[in-house]
Amino acid sequence: MPLEFEHETRSAEETIAFGAELAAQLRPPMLVLLFGELGAGKTTLAKGIIHGLGAARLEDVTSPTFTLVHVFGHQPRVYHVDLYRVSSPAELDSIGLDDLLTEPAVVLVEWAEKLTLRTDWPVIEIRLEAPAADDRRRLRIRDRAGVLRGLARS
Numbered sequence: 510m511p512l513e514f515e516h517e518t519r520s521a522e523e524t525i526a527f528g529a530e531l532a533a534q535l536r537p538p539m540l541v542l543l544f545g546e547l548g549a550g551k552t553t554l555a556k557g558i559i560h561g562l563g564a565a566r567l568e569d570v571t572s573p574t575f576t577l578v579h580v581f582g583h584q585p586r587v588y589h590v591d592l593y594r595v596s597s598p599a600e601l602d603s604i605g606l607d608d609l610l611t612e613p614a615v616v617l618v619e620w621a622e623k624l625t626l627r628t629d630w631p632v633i634e635i636r637l638e639a640p641a642a643d644d645r646r647r648l649r650i651r652d653r654a655g656v657l658r659g660l661a662r663s
């Protein structure tokens with residue numbers, strides 16, 4: 510059953526901690542789509558998720574803005590993708606996202622509005638917003654497969 514809920518954080522640390530809570534519920538295969546303006550906190554949340562999955566140290570999760578894809582871990586394999594600089598379908602193709610979705614993995618995508626992809630993988634959409642010019646962030650979560658049921662209640 511699809512699930513929608515919201516979560517607010519008051520600092521980057523709280524967003525990282527929430528990422529770790531999400532990670533505890535994630536099993537591959539899983540596609541996590543991250544939406545939000547520049548500086549909304551997508552990479553910060555990805556840090557929490559990837560570290561929470563045990564795939565990397567916090568300081569090793571950095572923005573894949575220029576390299577487009579970072580690969581972490583082994584079980585599960587984690588891909589951290591940033592589509593910010595992608596400006597054409599050919600460029601999107603060159604990343605080979607289809608190939609990433611052939612073996613079970615956790616795939617995180619920043620600027621996911623640029624994605625044009627069909628998959629039967631479970632998808633979690635997370636929209637990050639800064640309602641004011643401070644450190645508060647609102648996270649709106651749409652979990653089509655309902656894997657985050659435990660979190661939504663807390």
Ligand SMILES: Nc1ncnc2c1ncn2[C@@H]1O[C@H](COP(=O)(O)OP(=O)(O)OP(=O)(O)O)[C@@H](O)[C@H]1O
Nearest residue numbers: 518519520521524547548549550551552553644646
């Ligand atoms: N509650 C919060 N959650 C997340 N980040 C926060 C929060 N409060 C302040 N910040 C700061 O906001 C910035 C978020 O940057 P981050 O790189 O995560 O954003 P982003 O959405 O990935 O941006 P980009 O579109 O450039 O990739 C960081 O400097 C972080 O420390």
Ligand SMILES: [Mg+2]
Nearest residue numbers: 551552572619
């Ligand atoms: Mg980012």
